[in-house]
Amino acid sequence: MRRFLLIAVPYLWLVALFLIPFLIVLKISLSDIALARPPYMPQLDLSAGWEGIRSFFAALDFENFRFLTTDDLYWKAYLSSLQIALISTLLTLLVGYPIAYAMARSAPEWRPTLLMLVILPFWTSFLIRVYAWMGILANEGLLNQFLLWLGVINEPLTILNTNTAVYIGIVYTYLPFMILPIYSALERMDDSLLEAAEDLGCSRMSAFWLVTIPLSKNGIIAGCFLVFIPVIGEFVIPSLLGGSGTLMIGKVLWEEFFSNRDWPVASAVAVILLLILVIPIILFQRNEQKQREAEG
Amino acid sequence: MAQTVFAPWEDPTEKPLIQFKNVTKRFGDFTAIDDLTQDIFEKEFFALLGPSGCGKTTMMRMLAGFEAQTEGQILIAGQDMARVPPNKRAVNMMFQSYALFPHLSVWDNIAFGLKREGKDKDKIAARVEEMLRLTRLSKFAKRKPHQISGGQRQRVALARSLAKAPKLLLLDEPLGALDKKLRQDTQFELMDIQEKTGTTFVIVTHDQEEAMTVASRVAVMDEGRIIQVSTPAQIYEAPNSVYVADFIGDVNIISGRARPEGDKVAVRWAEHQPDIIGTTSLPFADGQEIHFAIRPEKVAISAEEPQDAANKIAGKVLDIAYLGNISTYHVELPTGHVIKAQTANTRRLSRRQITWEDPVWISWTDTAGVLLER
Numbered sequence: 001m002r003r004f005l006l007i008a009v010p011y012l013w014l015v016a017l018f019l020i021p022f023l024i025v026l027k028i029s030l031s032d033i034a035l036a037r038p039p040y041m042p043q044l045d046l047s048a049g050w051e052g053i054r055s056f057f058a059a060l061d062f063e064n065f066r067f068l069t070t071d072d073l074y075w076k077a078y079l080s081s082l083q084i085a086l087i088s089t090l091l092t093l094l095v096g097y098p099i100a101y102a103m104a105r106s107a108p109e110w111r112p113t114l115l116m117l118v119i120l121p122f123w124t125s126f127l128i129r130v131y132a133w134m135g136i137l138a139n140e141g142l143l144n145q146f147l148l149w150l151g152v153i154n155e156p157l158t159i160l161n162t163n164t165a166v167y168i169g170i171v172y173t174y175l176p177f178m179i180l181p182i183y184s185a186l187e188r189m190d191d192s193l194l195e196a197a198e199d200l201g202c203s204r205m206s207a208f209w210l211v212t213i214p215l216s217k218n219g220i221i222a223g224c225f226l227v228f229i230p231v232i233g234e235f236v237i238p239s240l241l242g243g244s245g246t247l248m249i250g251k252v253l254w255e256e257f258f259s260n261r262d263w264p265v266a267s268a269v270a271v272i273l274l275l276i277l278v279i280p281i282i283l284f285q286r287n288e289q290k291q292r293e294a295e296g
Numbered sequence: 297m298a299q300t301v302f303a304p305w306e307d308p309t310e311k312p313l314i315q316f317k318n319v320t321k322r323f324g325d326f327t328a329i330d331d332l333t334q335d336i337f338e339k340e341f342f343a344l345l346g347p348s349g350c351g352k353t354t355m356m357r358m359l360a361g362f363e364a365q366t367e368g369q370i371l372i373a374g375q376d377m378a379r380v381p382p383n384k385r386a387v388n389m390m391f392q393s394y395a396l397f398p399h400l401s402v403w404d405n406i407a408f409g410l411k412r413e414g415k416d417k418d419k420i421a422a423r424v425e426e427m428l429r430l431t432r433l434s435k436f437a438k439r440k441p442h443q444i445s446g447g448q449r450q451r452v453a454l455a456r457s458l459a460k461a462p463k464l465l466l467l468d469e470p471l472g473a474l475d476k477k478l479r480q481d482t483q484f485e486l487m488d489i490q491e492k493t494g495t496t497f498v499i500v501t502h503d504q505e506e507a508m509t510v511a512s513r514v515a516v517m518d519e520g521r522i523i524q525v526s527t528p529a530q531i532y533e534a535p536n537s538v539y540v541a542d543f544i545g546d547v548n549i550i551s552g553r554a555r556p557e558g559d560k561v562a563v564r565w566a567e568h569q570p571d572i573i574g575t576t577s578l579p580f581a582d583g584q585e586i587h588f589a590i591r592p593e594k595v596a597i598s599a600e601e602p603q604d605a606a607n608k609i610a611g612k613v614l615d616i617a618y619l620g621n622i623s624t625y626h627v628e629l630p631t632g633h634v635i636k637a638q639t640a641n642t643r644r645l646s647r648r649q650i651t652w653e654d655p656v657w658i659s660w661t662d663t664a665g666v667l668l669e670r
Contacts, residue, residue, distance in 0.1 A: 195362055196395035198382045200409030200460070210408075214399045294442070 022274070029267035030060040040263050064268035073252065074269065078276065080247040084163070084238075085231040088170040092227050093220065095171055096178030100219075101212075103179070104186035111187070118176050118183075130169060130240050137165050137241070161243030169237040174230070178223040185219025186212070218291045225284035233273055249273055302512060303527075304337035311374070313338045313464065313496055314359065319368035321354055321520075328354040329365070330520035341490050341497045343507035345543075346517035352500045355517075356466050359498065360389045373463060383412075388462040392469045394453035396441040402452050403428075403437040409460045427455040430489060447478050454486075458493060467499040471506060483509045504544050508532065516540045532591075537670050541589040546624075548595065548635050550588045554580035554667075561667055563588050566631040573606050576667040590665035595637035597625050598657050599649055605659035611635065613654045625650065627658050 031040040042059040045052040068074045103114045121129060136142045137160040144156040159165050189212070197207035213220075235250030242248070249269065256266035304310040312335035321329040328351045336342045344352035357363040358370060361382035370377045372387065388409070396405050406427050410420045428434045431451040436444050441452065450470065457465055470486070471479045487510050490497050501507050507514045508528040515525045516539075524536045535541035538549055550572065552565030561580050562571035565588070572588050580586060602608055614634060615626040618641075625637045637658050650656060 190393060190395060192391045192393050192395040193397060195360075195382070196389070196391055196397075197408070198362075199360060199387075199389045200456070201383045201412035203383055206412070211397060217399075 025267045025270055027060070028263050029064055029271050030062065031264045032059070032063070033262050033264050038263065039261055064264045065272075067265060068268055068272065073247075074249075077247050077249045077252045078272070081232050081234075081249040082276075084166065084170070084246075084248060085228050085234075088167050088174070088231055089224050089228045091167060092171050092174055092178045093224060096175055096223065097182055097220070099175075100179045100182035100186055103183050104189070115183070118179050122176070126173065127236065129173070130236060133165070133169055133172065133241060134160060137168065160241065161246075163242065163246055165241040165243075166238050166246055166248075169241045170227075170231055170234065173237065174227040177226040181222040181226065182216055182219040185216040189215050218287060221287045222284070222291075225280055225287070229277055229280055229284070232277060302339070304340070305335070305513065310337060312336060313340075313373055314498075315369075315371040316355075317369040317371070319358070319365045319370060321351075321358065321363065322366045327520050329358075331368070332520070332522060334515065334522055334525065336496065336498065338496055339494055341487065341499070341510055341512045343511035343514045344498065344500045344517060345502070345504060345507040345514050347502060347543075350517040351520040352502075352517050353468065356389070356468055356498060356500045359464065360387055360466055361385050386460075386463040387466060388457040388460055388464075389466040389468065390453050390457040390470050392472060394441075394449050394473075396449060396452055396456070398441055401438050401440055402433060402444065405441065405452055406456045406459050408456065413460070423459060427459050430458070430492070431455040446473055447482065450474060450482065454489070458489070458495065461493075462495065464496045464498065467497060469501055470499065471501075471503075479506070480509075486510055508544070516543055518543075534666060535589065535668070538587050538589065538668055541666070541668065546592050546636060546638075548590050548592065550590075550633065550635075552586055552588065554584045554586040555582055556580055560662060561586070563667070566629075566633075569609065569629075569631060570607070572665075573662045574665050574667045575663045578667065578669065580667065580669075584669075587668040587670070588665050589668055590660060592624060592636040592638035593622075594660055594664040595635060596659050597627065597637040597639060597650065598659070599654065601657050602659045606662035608657055608659040609635075610655065610657055613650060613652055613656055616650075616652065625656075627656060 028040055031042065033039060034041040042056050044056045048055075099118075103111060103118075106114060134141075138144070139156045139158065139160070141160070143159070144153075147153045148156065159168075193211050193215070194207050197211045198204070202210060233250045233253075234248060235254055238246045238248040238251050239254065242251075253266055253269045253273070256262050256269060260266075314334075314336040316332050316334045319329055319332045320327065330351075332351075332355070344355055346352050354363060358365055359372070359377075361377065361380060361384075364378070372385070377385065397408065400408065403424055406424045407420050410423055415423075424437075425434070428437055431454055433448065433451055433455060436448060436452075441449055444452070450473070454470070467486075471482050474482060483506060486497075490510075497510075499507070499510060508531075511528060513525055514528055514531050515522045516531065517523065518539055524531060524540045526534075531540060531544055535544065541547045542549065550563065550565050552563040552572070555562045555564060555571065556579075557573075559575065560573050561576055562573055563586055564571050574588055596602070596605070601610075609629055611627040611629045613625055614628040617624040617626070620641070622638050622640050625639070627635050627637055629635060635658055
């Protein structure tokens with residue numbers, strides 16, 4: 001009985017905070033827009049008894065999902081989100097791997113400090129940090145002023161409100177999620193493995209490709225998913241740093257919800273987004289499980 | 297005796313495979329290797345023995361190419377190794393941690409070095425199979441390192457380091473992680489493999505028994521210097537210093553003043569006690585400080601006074617350590633010295649006559665011990 005209670009707590013948590021909200025969103029996505037409060041139809045009317053429930057279910061349909069296929073804005077936004085997520089995951093990996101590598105190779109007494117520095121940005125609000133980037137990347141921003149002062153450029157570069165700014169913002173924000181799993185994989189690696197590889201005829205470079213990279217593979221995969229999954233639905237970074245040309249599904253969803261007040265369509269967008277994310281999430285879980293099995 | 301004894305170090309025409317020439321290695325202020333000169337010959341099984349921090353691992357890592365000497369020269373097969381990186385040396389190493397690649401199977405671990413040479417696939421496969429047979433691992437070829445036992449892992453590491461047929465194989469505490477029984481079996485296996493392949497082995501160990509068992513020559517090291525290099529028997533029977541005598545096996549040391557008497561030397565070691573008579577080829581001056589070292593198994597113990605022993609001292613049994621096949625008696629002398637005497641337990645325990653607090657005589661011949669200057 002006590003064991004059951006212990007397991008029941010997290011399950012209740014999951015049901016109350018994940019399953020029920022999801023069902024509500026799903027229900028709204030199957031409803032119709034209405035000029036009412038809340039702005040959708042139908043509402044469940046339990047006072048009408050069995051008949052009320054029946055008419056409630058009869059009023060639900062997939063019209064909103066069908067609507068998403070008629071306007072190419074939506075699938076373009078999904079594709080563009082996937083593309084931005086993919087490219088920025090790659091960029092984050094390219095920036096994060098050397099940092100994680102350097103951290104894992106540094107003297108052991110320095111590692112806690114370096115780890116602290118990686119986590120430190122989390123102590124400030126995410127929103128404030130993105131606003132700070134606006135100040136850096138703007139036409140009269142710090143970066144342009146610095147480059148003008150150096151004489152590298154003659155007129156300010158337009159970075160803010162472009163996709164470049166979005167990439168910079170995403171790489172900056174999600175870098176710790178990439179660094180930490182890779183660092184933990186590299187830190188566990190026995191240095192004598194590299195010496196053994198060299199001893200057996202590898203150059204430093206080939207030892208890196210044949211030993212270091214395969215042994216940090218799980219860290220790389222974990223880091224990539226930790227970046228890729230949230231970036232697909234990212235809203236704050238594209239709306240603050242991106243311009244009108246930046247198309248991301250998070251932004252579309254926000255606009256449907258708050259500008260158009262079309263809750264049913266917004267919910268349909270969210271449900272599709274969730275379905276898209278289920279695939280990488282399952283792959284991620286499988287990778288984690290495989291790693292645990294290999295260690296156990 | 298028609299069989300020739302393997303002793304290239306005694307043949308002045310023999311060319312050494314490895315030459316250390318006045319090699320010094322410093323890490324900052326710390327001197328790990330101090331002006332060391334030593335030759336190691338082909339097909340030798342050479343053991344570097346010493347406590348941790350004596351420089352034995354540094355010597356090995358310099359041979360592998362992971363450390364560069366601060367001063368001096370290291371030659372392998374006549375070639376100066378100063379600027380040769382580890383991957384360009386015909387030297388392979390078996391690591392203390394084995395350093396097996398966890399993401400590769402046993403087969404791929406053994407093939408790793410061969411693939412780097414760019415040999416064709418059939419040749420690599422043939423060589424890997426040969427190594428698997430040599431180390432009796434054929435059944436485990438497809439397993440990953442974490443799926444096999446410690447002893448098997450040790451053999452994979454050995455097979456991997458032998459696969460490229462190196463001129464020189466370095467073994468860093470190769471048996472340290474194995475339990476005692478397995479270690480003893482593996483020691484003989486190592487000797488067997490060394491003989492079969494004809495490879496020169498240099499082994500680093502802190503286990504004197506291991507060094508004595510496997511090596512053709514043992515170098516006893518301390519604080520970056522080699523104190524003595526000799527065959528295991530010589531090291532044991534004729535140590536050149538108190539340090540070596542004490543490091544290898546059990547020993548009784550009695551210090552005193554020398555008094556030469558013809559070809560013998562008497563050691564004055566205590567008032568009201570007869571001098572200890574020993575034999576030596578070293579010249580000792582009258583009154584010079586001298587250390588007499590004798591192994592416990594060379595000290596006889598008896599209840600009655602022995603008649604014709606060159607050295608005999610009366611004492612009292614302080615302690616008895618029963619080890620099954622042998623017993624060690626700790627005999628306290630009137631001077632306060634405690635001497636260990638060992639006897640084989642050829643009789644059943646109940647029939648032995650010496651017990652605690654018994655007055656006993658310990659005795660030994662005039663050639664049983666060694667006389668040491670330092």
